[in-house]
Each structure stands twice: as structure tokens, then as C-alpha cells.
Amino acid sequence: MNTAYINVIERPDRLSGVFQRIANQLSASRQLGLPIDFHLFCYENPSRVPEGLFVHLLPPPRNRAFKVWAQYLAVKKVADGYDAVILRELPRTPLYASIFEKRNFALITEHHTRLLSEILASGRGLSFLVQRVSTGMCLAQSDGMICVTGEICQDQKAHGYKGPTRVISNGIAVGKVSRTGFTPFDGSVLDLVFVASAPQPWHGLERLARGLDRYHGETAVKVDVVGDIPESALQTDNPRVLVRFNGPLTGQDLDLVMARANIAISSLAPYRKRMREACSLKTRDYMARGIPFIYAYDDPDVPADFPYALKLGNDPSPVSLDAMILFAREMALKAKEEDISRAMRSHAEEHMDFGPKMEAYLAFARETVDARQE
Numbered sequence: 001m002n003t004a005y006i007n008v009i010e011r012p013d014r015l016s017g018v019f020q021r022i023a024n025q026l027s028a029s030r031q032l033g034l035p036i037d038f039h040l041f042c043y044e045n046p047s048r049v050p051e052g053l054f055v056h057l058l059p060p061p062r063n064r065a066f067k068v069w070a071q072y073l074a075v076k077k078v079a080d081g082y083d084a085v086i087l088r089e090l091p092r093t094p095l096y097a098s099i100f101e102k103r104n105f106a107l108i109t110e111h112h113t114r115l116l117s118e119i120l121a122s123g124r125g126l127s128f129l130v131q132r133v134s135t136g137m138c139l140a141q142s143d144g145m146i147c148v149t150g151e152i153c154q155d156q157k158a159h160g161y162k163g164p165t166r167v168i169s170n171g172i173a174v175g176k177v178s179r180t181g182f183t184p185f186d187g188s189v190l191d192l193v194f195v196a197s198a199p200q201p202w203h204g205l206e207r208l209a210r211g212l213d214r215y216h217g218e219t220a221v222k223v224d225v226v227g228d229i230p231e232s233a234l235q236t237d238n239p240r241v242l243v244r245f246n247g248p249l250t251g252q253d254l255d256l257v258m259a260r261a262n263i264a265i266s267s268l269a270p271y272r273k274r275m276r277e278a279c280s281l282k283t284r285d286y287m288a289r290g291i292p293f294i295y296a297y298d299d300p301d302v303p304a305d306f307p308y309a310l311k312l313g314n315d316p317s318p319v320s321l322d323a324m325i326l327f328a329r330e331m332a333l334k335a336k337e338e339d340i341s342r343a344m345r346s347h348a349e350e351h352m353d354f355g356p357k358m359e360a361y362l363a364f365a366r367e368t369v370d371a372r373q374e
Contacts, residue, residue: 003365004082006039008071008090010058012046014228016248017197017281023050024173028354034362036086039078041071054078065095072099079105084365086110086146093130097137106369108144112170114155117274118202136160144368146361149277149300164371166364169300171354172284174345180259181341182291185328190219190321193261193291194234195226195282197248202275204268204296205234211319212236212243219325224257258289262328263310266295271314287348290341292331294324301351307334308344 005025012019019040026038030052039054040046049055058074061067068091076099079085084106090096092115100107119128139161146166147153153165183191196203212221213236221241225234226249234243249257258264264286270278278297286293287302295302296312304311310327312319334340 001035001084001366001369002037002082003035003084003086003362004037004039004079005086005361006041006075006079007088008041008058008075010043012040012042012044015197016227019046021170021281022053024171024176024354025358026050026052027173027176028171029358032355032359034358036358036362037082041074068093069095069099072096076100076103079103079107084108084369086361086365088112089115091127091131092134092138094134094137096134097141100141106143106365106372107141108146108365108368109142111145111147111152111156114152114273114275117155120273143372144364146364148279149275151275151277164368166360167300168357168360168364170279170281170284170352171357172281172288172348172352174288174348174353177285177288178255178258179341179345180255180289180291182258182264182289182331183260183262184332184335185262185325186332187329188219190221190325190328191224191260191262192222192265192324193224193226193258193263194229194265195258195285196229197227199229199233201272202267202269202278203233204272205229207268207296207316208265208319209234209236211321212238212241214318215240215321217322217325219321221321224261226254226257258291261291262331263324264291264293266293268294268296268312268319269314269316270297271316276314284348284352287344287352290344292327292340292344294319294327306347308340 007022009015009018029036041056041058043058045055056074059070072095082105086108088110119131139156139159142163144164145156146168148169150167153167215238223243225245228248231245246257266283267278267280276298279299283295283299292308294310294312296314302309
């Protein structure tokens with residue numbers, strides 16, 4: 001069975017986290033000898049292309065309609081050479097349904113969000129209307145669906161999808177991530193780190209900003225922001241707080257910032273896209289590195305009682321710096337008795353590594369092909 005995994009990322013270097021995910025999936029598949037070809041469609045070549053990734057440059061868009069039409073046609077042309085295609089979800093329009101309706105391959109779409117809720121949260125009213133009207137006809141083209149959470153699967157079914165689904169959460173190539181560990185809180189300065197490739201409403205940095213503004217304790221606070229995040233995303237006038245915008249970092253530069261942190265910050269506002277479940281790539285990176293973190297959602301790979309993470313409410317309330325300082329103190333005390341970073345790394349290897357997740361991708365693709373041929 002010939003299988004392709006296809007992604008459209010218009011500007012890969014601007015969505016470095018998503019692009020790195022593909023590179024990790026490809027690496028895990030090659031190590032296991034899985035027969036999956038990886039294709040990326042984009043408007044500009046990535047600065048670094050992993051060996052074995054097929055990169056296809058799309059024609060410059062003249063308008064929105066031409067843009068999606070060209071994407072659909074380019075993907076369909078490559079997909080026609082395979083028995084099964086796993087396709088990260090594309091924009092929903094009537095053109096999608098008309099182009100993918102006639103196909104000889106099994107189409108498995110991959111879903112990372114409640115799409116309509118995300119579009120609405122981003123304030124794209126026209127896009128919401130077009131995709132809402134097109135949802136039924138587009139979902140009908142999927143012979144199977146891979147969703148990163150059960151909540152997303154339920155959302156697809158609520159919008160009319162009747163085919164098979166499989167929950168396979170986000171993963172990480174643990175072996176490619178440095179186990180930087182963390183610096184235990186010294187009681188005088190709280191060092192925080194937040195990493196993201198680009199700003200998104202569900203990051204919830206405004207919750208952190210309001211918490212920083214309201215903090216009046218004696219402990220100084222430093223926040224390292226890593227990624228293409230504008231300074232307007234996290235502003236505070238609190239003289240006890242220093243926010244450093246580092247821009248995108250990789251390699252040793254990134255490792256140094258991560259290693260000096262006491263606590264890392266994952267997604268704090270999934271409620272903005274009406275989600276209670278998520279599987280953030282940030283969380284997986286923090287887990288593999290061995291850095292205690294805060295987050296505000298249900299994660300299929302993080303137990304509710306996980307001892308090295310602080311789960312906050314999934315709501316607009318300001319983040320409590322006092323609660324974070326207390327958590328940092330607890331982690332510092334635990335670090336004297338146990339190897340926290342090693343325990344977190346072991347959890348990531350067992351529950352988050354992309355190896356078994358890609359085996360599950362291929363197994364579901366085979367099941368979908370068999371069901372389509374019956």
C-alpha cells in the first residue's frame with residue numbers, strides 16, 4: 001500500500017513549530033521503516049529541509065479563490081499516485097468538494113482544532129461563513145479522520161461526519177530534544193519561559209500579562225519569550241517584572257534559555273476556540289526537556305494528577321503569580337529528592353514519542369483502504 005502524508009504550510013519558517021512537527025514525524029517513520037511519503041506544499045522553500053521531504057512550491061496567489069483552488073489541484077495531482085493519503089485539513093469551500101469528490105485513493109483527513117470555532121475566535125467573519133456553509137460537503141469527502149483529541153472527533157461528528165475516526169494525539173521526537181532540565185527556583189527571582197512560533201489568541205498571554213500587572217509580591221519575575229512574538233503580546237508596567245523578547249531561537253541558544261527557567265508556560269486560553277482538550281506541541285517540548293510547566297486544558301497525554309505540572313482554569317481570569325511561585329517552590333523542593341527532568345523525559349518517551357503514533361497513522365490508513373474496497 002502506497003501512503004502519502006501531505007501538509008500545506010504557506011510559510012513554513014513562520015510556522016516553525018508545525019514544520020518541525022512534520023520533520024519529527026518523518027524522522028520517526030524513517031527510523032521504523034514505515035512506508036509513508038511526506039509531501040509539503042508551500043509558497044517559499046523552508047530554510048532547512050529534512051532529507052526525504054518532498055517540497056512543492058505553489059503558484060503565487062492572485063486572489064483568495066485562486067489560492068485555494070491552486071492548493072487543491074496541486075495536492076490532488078500528487079495524491080492521485082497513492083492508495084491512501086493522510087491530508088492535514090485544508091480550508092473548506094465548495095471547490096474542495098468538487099475537486100476531491102472523484103478520486104481513486106482513500107482520503108484520511110487530519111484535524112488539529114475545532115476549525116469553525118478557531119476561525120470565529122480569530123475574527124475572520126467572511127471565512128467563517130464560507131467554511132460553515134461548505135462544512136458538510138467537505139467532511140463528506142473524508143473516508144476516515146485522524147483527530148488529535150476526542151473533543152475534535154466529536155465536533156466533526158456534530159457537523160455531520162459519519163465515517164470512522166481515530167484519536168492520535170500530537171507527539172514529539174523525544175530523541176531530538178535536548179534534556180535541558182530546569183533551574184530550581186532560588187526564592188528571589190522567578191524565571192519563566194514561553195515558546196511559540198507565532199502569536200495565537202489561544203496562547204492566552206493576556207492572562208499572564210494581567211497576572212503580572214496585579215502582582216505585588218517581593219519576588220522579582222523574569223519572562224523569556226521565544227519565537228516570532230511581538231512585544232505588544234505581553235506588556236506590563238510592573239517594575240518587579242522583566243520581559244525579554246528573544247525572537248526565534250534554535251540549538252544551543254534555545255537550550256540555554258530553557259535550562260535557566262524555573263517554570264515553562266504552555267497554552268492558557270483554549271476556551272477562545274471553545275475547546276477544553278488540546279495537545280500542545282509546547283507541552284511536549286517542555287516534557288521532553290524536563291521543565292515543569294503550567295497549562296490550562298485537558299491533555300490526553302498528561303494525567304490530571306501529573307506531579308510536575310500546574311493545571312489552571314481554562315478561562316479568562318488572570319494568572320496568579322503567587323500560585324506560580326508556590327508551584328516553583330514545590331518543584332525546587334522535589335528536585336532535592338528526585339530527578340524531575342529524568343522523570344518527565346521518561347513520561348515523554350513512553351506517551352508522547354512520534355514512533356508509536358506514526359505506526360498508528362499507518363494502521364488506520366490500512367483499515368480505511370480496506371473498508372473503502374469492501
